[in-house]
């Protein structure tokens with residue numbers, strides 16, 4: 001452990017100025033966040049003209065009827081306009097909040113609210129929860145109209161919305177309640193670790209964060225998701241038999257196979273798996289089951305099991321731990337830095353002994369540009385994983401020596417096209433826009449790659465014979 005702390009001290013030394021120098025952090029954060037926002041707007045402007053193309057890419061020409069293609073272009077255009085306006089609107093709100101010292105005001109108001117309950121300023125954790133609640137409402141209420149518009153105007157216009165106003169309101173209230181029930185204890189323990197471990201918080205906090213993630217893996221499907229969606233065991237039949245057979249051939253520890261009523265809110269469709277290493281659950285959207293044939297849904301699952309086979313979730317978890325570690329390793333420099341809080345309009349009395357929650361929040365804002373770059377790198381990695389999972393589906397025929405799987409690539413291709421057509425997904429994509437935003441390769445890229453995998457898998461198969 002001492003080695004860890006001495007290494008961390010080396011990282012901290014060049015950052016010592018943060019605790020002493022009066023730097024205009026507010027200006028930096030404003031400049032950084034506007035740069036990221038304007039860059040995102042620029043990407044949308046690059047992407048926008050592609051929605052005016054009259055025909056789909058050649059590979060997709062046979063899959064789109066003229067009117068479906070036109071619909072998908074109009075949907076894309078509307079979504080792009082909405083993203084542009086909402087992105088600038090959100091950034092303006094954030095910017096106004098920073099400019100007028102709303103964070104300092106929220107800390108003060110949070111303190112006054114909990115004081116009414118009998119907790120004075122000596123209860124830093126309780127005041128932090130009060131602060132988080134105030135800040136949550138101040139920042140989320142102005143953006144509420146955006147999600148109302150997105151659900152009831154944009155998605156509605158293009159025929160995707162299935163959410164009723166009553167469902168929208170109950171979802172919102174349930175979301176807030178769940179956020180508080182899990183968020184408040186999370187924040188309390190998070191801050192308590194700092195109080196308890198002092199400057200040696202890193203290993204303890206990482207231990208806590210990993211445990212919390214594990215607990216959520218168990219609680220999310222069993223406690224949280226049932227509040228919003230109904231998961232029911234997938235009915236017996238061809239699809240169930242196919243998936244169970246595939247899982248057992250691959251030794252995938254399938255515990256439960258669910259169908260989820262995704263169509264309750266929207267007709268976008270998908271499938272995913274989750275769980276602990278020895279007990280996994282597969283969830284398939286009812287919309288996917290309705291729109292694709294069992295053998296095509298099986299191919300989508302073959303892709304999902306490819307993610308499992310190559311341990312993609314584990315790799316992503318490992319990278320996220322490294323990311324968290326890096327962030328935490330930089331944090332001590334910002335933890336006891338009165339000038340940082342002064343720059344964001346906190347009074348001298350608060351800045352003199354910075355509350356951890358404030359220091360961490362401001363620190364996060366300063367990291368915005370770094371996070372944007374990391375997000376891009378993570379998307380690139382995720383796209384690589386998607387290709388690997390597609391290839392896995394094509395190679396199953398050789399791996400499992402199963403003739404019936406020789407058309408897995410075609411089935412997956414058909415399912416992907418169906419999903420895209422039904423979801424009116426964008427087909428023409430600007431490369432820079434895609435590099436920044438997309439965690440999945442575009443449909444055209446995937447179909448092209450699938451062709452290659454199919455040929456390679458078939459020739460490998462012939463060689464074996």
Ligand SMILES: [Zn+2]
Nearest residue numbers: 303307386389
């Ligand atoms: Zn995938």
